[in-house]
Amino acid sequence: MSADVAVLGAGMHPWGKWGRSFVEYGRTAARAALADAGLDWTDVGSIVGADTVRSGYPGYVAGATFARALGWQGARVTSVYAACASGAQAIGAARAQILAGLADVVLVVGADAAPKGFFAPAGGERPDDPDWLRFRVLGATNPAYFALYARRRMAVHGDTLEDFAQVKVKNAAAGRLNPHARYRKAVTAQEVAASAVVADPLRLLDICATSDGGAALVLTSMDFARSRGVADPVRIRAVSTVTPAYPRTVLDLPDIATDSTTAADPVAGSFRSSIARAAYEEAGLGPRDLSLAEVYDLSTALELEWYEDIGLCAEGEGAKLVREGATALGGRIPVNTSGGLASFGEAVPAQAIAQVCELTWQLRGTAGERQVPGARAGITANQGLFGHGSAVVAVR
Amino acid sequence: MARTRTPVVSGWFTENAADGGGFRLLGTRCSACTAVFFPREDAYCRNPRCPGGGELAEVPLSPRGRVWSYTDGRYRPPAPYVSDPAEPWEPYTLLAVELEAEGMVVLGQGAPGVEVADLAVGTEVEVVGGVLGEDAETTWVTWQFKPVGGAG
Ligand SMILES: [Zn+2]
Numbered sequence: 001m002s003a004d005v006a007v008l009g010a011g012m013h014p015w016g017k018w019g020r021s022f023v024e025y026g027r028t029a030a031r032a033a034l035a036d037a038g039l040d041w042t043d044v045g046s047i048v049g050a051d052t053v054r055s056g057y058p059g060y061v062a063g064a065t066f067a068r069a070l071g072w073q074g075a076r077v078t079s080v081y082a083a084c085a086s087g088a089q090a091i092g093a094a095r096a097q098i099l100a101g102l103a104d105v106v107l108v109v110g111a112d113a114a115p116k117g118f119f120a121p122a123g124g125e126r127p128d129d130p131d132w133l134r135f136r137v138l139g140a141t142n143p144a145y146f147a148l149y150a151r152r153r154m155a156v157h158g159d160t161l162e163d164f165a166q167v168k169v170k171n172a173a174a175g176r177l178n179p180h181a182r183y184r185k186a187v188t189a190q191e192v193a194a195s196a197v198v199a200d201p202l203r204l205l206d207i208c209a210t211s212d213g214g215a216a217l218v219l220t221s222m223d224f225a226r227s228r229g230v231a232d233p234v235r236i237r238a239v240s241t242v243t244p245a246y247p248r249t250v251l252d253l254p255d256i257a258t259d260s261t262t263a264a265d266p267v268a269g270s271f272r273s274s275i276a277r278a279a280y281e282e283a284g285l286g287p288r289d290l291s292l293a294e295v296y297d298l299s300t301a302l303e304l305e306w307y308e309d310i311g312l313c314a315e316g317e318g319a320k321l322v323r324e325g326a327t328a329l330g331g332r333i334p335v336n337t338s339g340g341l342a343s344f345g346e347a348v349p350a351q352a353i354a355q356v357c358e359l360t361w362q363l364r365g366t367a368g369e370r371q372v373p374g375a376r377a378g379i380t381a382n383q384g385l386f387g388h389g390s391a392v393v394a395v396r
Numbered sequence: 397m398a399r400t401r402t403p404v405v406s407g408w409f410t411e412n413a414a415d416g417g418g419f420r421l422l423g424t425r426c427s428a429c430t431a432v433f434f435p436r437e438d439a440y441c442r443n444p445r446c447p448g449g450g451e452l453a454e455v456p457l458s459p460r461g462r463v464w465s466y467t468d469g470r471y472r473p474p475a476p477y478v479s480d481p482a483e484p485w486e487p488y489t490l491l492a493v494e495l496e497a498e499g500m501v502v503l504g505q506g507a508p509g510v511e512v513a514d515l516a517v518g519t520e521v522e523v524v525g526g527v528l529g530e531d532a533e534t535t536w537v538t539w540q541f542k543p544v545g546g547a548g
Binding site: 117118120121123125127130132133134135136137138139140141144147148149151152155156196197198199200201202246247249250251256257258259260261262263264266 | 404405423425426429430431432433434435442443444445446464465466467468469470471473474475476477478479488490492497498499500501502503504505512516517518528538
């Protein structure tokens, strides 16, 4: 008995700053995924929307908003929100419905229309919301947290600014080959070094932008895929949506402090590593089985941390991998073959879905110039505000 | 007109600790399991293995700790951070400090004059009172960190 679900379709609206409604991006991505699957919208029994919180009231109930834009046809609807992990939650909800026999065909859609500049919390006086407090009391933007991690890596592991820049160079080289990416030109280490410091030690080109974009997947039961003549579809084998373990000792967005260690000793390993571990356990494979990975490179330095967290190398050795070219296209274990957030910019509810789109194209062997030869297995990893883990393992 | 000195968040610190120690961050401590919380948790203990039945009592936190990491803010943060858009933006230093006794890492701005160049991971710092900003009626008081016996 397989717990796999099939990925029959993947689609995107290109990332950019288009100045239109997130609904339009989501609808375009959904129709692209349906066309890719060879299915009609009326074949879909359930739609799961990953919510945006920036596009006004309709964004909070994205599932029905997308269903309305595609044309009401009575499908079951689900809407989920977990910040950056919203897309993985949407995939997880879709998979559960398929495995429970509640639906054969589920459409998963996420889209965002991002604001200019720093992400900011919702307005009003809200002193009981940690996300509001970190801005009010500390002015601690997201890049400030990324910079704290980067500086700590430099102190603890000896990473250098040049190492961080190499991540950008690598991801820009892959993004240049991706028609869905927002930034499609090569970047040099000199250009990274010449960009303005946003939060010491990180520069503008070390930090991902915020973008408009949309991504969608058509997920089905394995039986349904076979009935459509797709004998060997890309399969989702694991969806990890774990929470941290107490006491959480690594500072994370949007927290002002970590847990104390007065009542309990810290557990071994980080929250991020537990996200990947749960995915590997569920999938019955490990980092050595991977052909590629898509990780959440909110900053260049954070990508290096993910290498360690998903088990591509030991703690502290992330920079060595990028120096050796192991994670570049053509390397031993390419990471962010899509170009990553460095080339896309973050469209929050779409991003984790977009990661799985890239795995799908790679595992099908249709990723064009970005193709990882003979790709058989991949993982996506990501983390949503407040403690939402997110990882997906897909295989062929 | 005299401004009122007001904590930016009430109950998170005191300028006159009960033990005579001056400015201290305030947390809460669970009497059943010894877990300490900052920002203060008054309603429930968040240790999943707490035996329960305890009380959460206010407790002053360690006056000193060591730098876990640090950065600065080169651009004006969005609201609700309060700054005068008519004035040029003055970058501030942001520290993550591991408190000695609690083993928790707490974020705070650097005291005036504390620069990134003055800091290293592991530097010993102390918590001090400072001013976050002022508006017409209020001087907003907050906590800040500065190296022990050093810069700032
Ligand atoms: Zn307790």
